[in-house]
Amino acid sequence: MPISKITYTGGLHCEAVHLKSGKGLETDAPTDNNGRGEAFSPTDLMSTSLGLCMITIMGIKARSMDLDLEGTEIDVEKVMESNPRRVGEIGLTLRIPHNFPEETQRILEAAGRACPVAKSLHPDVVQSVQFVWGK
Known part of the structure; x- marks a missing residue:
């Protein structure tokens, strides 16, 4: 069953509808x-x-632990490669405005790193992820 419909609208633009x-x-x-x-x-x-x-899976895990990650912000960087043209690296900085105990942070970080998109990306795509807690 389709999940979305994409329409090419010209001029290298597309519209996608969920x-x-x-x-x-x-x-x-x-x-x-x-x-x-x-x-x-x-x-x-x-x-x-x-x-x-990552933040969705972390949010699911946090909810199961009676925690909330509301207010978390993520900066996303993308590094393109050539020959062939592709994404070579994705850099993420997650700023989580909570200071949880170290073990809780470790559990939430592991949950995020195990998200389906992370596991679906080609191994040649470097995933540089930084967690900043309490900011």
Whole structure:
């Protein structure tokens, strides 16, 4: 069963709609690949998906421990490679505004690193992840 519908709208732009919710997003090619950078590029979305997946899985684990990660912010960086053109590295800095005990932090970090997107990325894509607790 389809999960989304993508429409190419021209000028290197696309619209994607999540079929269950009806919510959508737009993409554009990046400025370093013939686009105008007016929206997320597909590789931006891939990189951002890693952060979204990590915090979602961490949130599920936190909830099971009667904890809340509300207010967490993630900075996402993407490093492109050439020959072939691909994402070579995704850098994430998670700023979690809570000071949990070290063991709790270790459990939550392990949950995030085991998220489905992290496990689905090709091993050649370097995942540089930094957790900053209490910020």
